[in-house]
Amino acid sequence: MSRRWRSRLSDLALHGLGLGATLLGLLVLAILLADILRDGLGRLSWDFLTGLPSRRAENAGIFPALAGTVWVIAVTTVLAVPIGIGAAVYLEEYGDRGWWARLIEINIANLAGVPSVIYGLLALGLFVRTLGFGRSVLAGAATLALLVLPVVILASREALRAVPPSLREASYALGATRWQTVRHQVLPVALPGMLTGTILALSRAIGETAPLLAIGALTYVPFAPDGIRSPFTALPIQVFNWMSRPQEAFLENAAAGIMVLLVLLLGMNGFAAWLRDRCQG
Secondary structure, eight states: OOHHHHHHHHHHHHHHHHHHHHHHHHHHHHHHHHHHHHHHGGGOOHHHHHOOOOSSGGGOOOHHHHHHHHHHHHHHHHHHHHHHHHHHHIIIIISOSSHHHHHHHHHHHHHTTSOHHHHHHHHIIIIIIISOOOSBHHHHHHHHHHHHHHHHHHHHHHHHHTSOHHHHHHHHHTTOOHHHHIIIIIHHHHHHHHHHHHHHHHHHHHTOOHHHHHTTOOSOOSSOOOSTTSBOOOHHHHHHHHHTSSSHHHHHHHHHHHHHHHHHHHHHHHHHHHHHHHHHO
16 A cells, blocks of 8 residues: 555544544533533523522522622633733743743743642632732632633734734834834734633633632622622532532532523623624624
C-alpha cells in the first residue's frame, strides 16, 4: 500500500473516531437533559423563581440564589475581562520575547489547569481574611475572576496573534503610534476572538461550586444581595444543597434549579455571541 493511501486511511479513521465521539457525547447530553426535564419541569413556576428558600421542598424558591449568581458573574466580568485583555495586549504588543516573557507565558498556561478548589483556598486567605472582604459578593467574584483570568489572557493573546502583521505594518507606515495601531487597528479585528474566550471563561465560572464553598459562601440565604458587600449564595451551591437532602422533592427542586442555571448560561452565551457577531460585522 502506498504512502498516499495510508495517509488517506489514517485521515478517514481519525475522522470516524471524531464523529463517533461527537455522536456519543451528544447522546449522553441528550439523556442527561431528558432526565433533568423529567424530574424538574413540573416544579418550574413563577413562585419557584421568585420564592425564598424553605425547609419544605414544596415551598422552596430559588430567587436569592439566582440573584446571587447574577451579581457574582457581573462583578466577575468587570474584574476579569479588562484585566485579562489588558494583560494580553501588554504581553503580545508591548512585551519583549526574552526569558521573562516566556516564564510568564508558562505560568499563565499552568494556572489555567489548576483545580478550582485551590483558587478557593487562596481566596479564603487573601480576600476573606487578609483584605477583609468576608463572605460577600465581592469575595466570590474576585475568586472567580482569579479562576478565569488565565483563560481570558490565553484566548485574548491567541486572538491578537491571529491579526495579520501587515495590518500593523501598514498602520506604522502611515505614521500611527503603537497605541494608535493597537487601539484602532488591532483590537477591532481581535475583539471577536477575545469575546469567544470570554464566553468560555464565564461559562466555566457560572457553574463553579468548590471555590465558593471554600471561601465560606452560604448555603441558606433567605434574602437577595443588594450590593457587593452582601452575603450571597449561588445557583450551583443551592443545587448542591438540595441534592444533599434525602427527600425526593428536594431532588426535583435541584433538577429545576439546573434547568434555570442552563437557561441563564445559554442566555448569557447567546448575548455574548450576538455581540461578537456585531463586532465582526
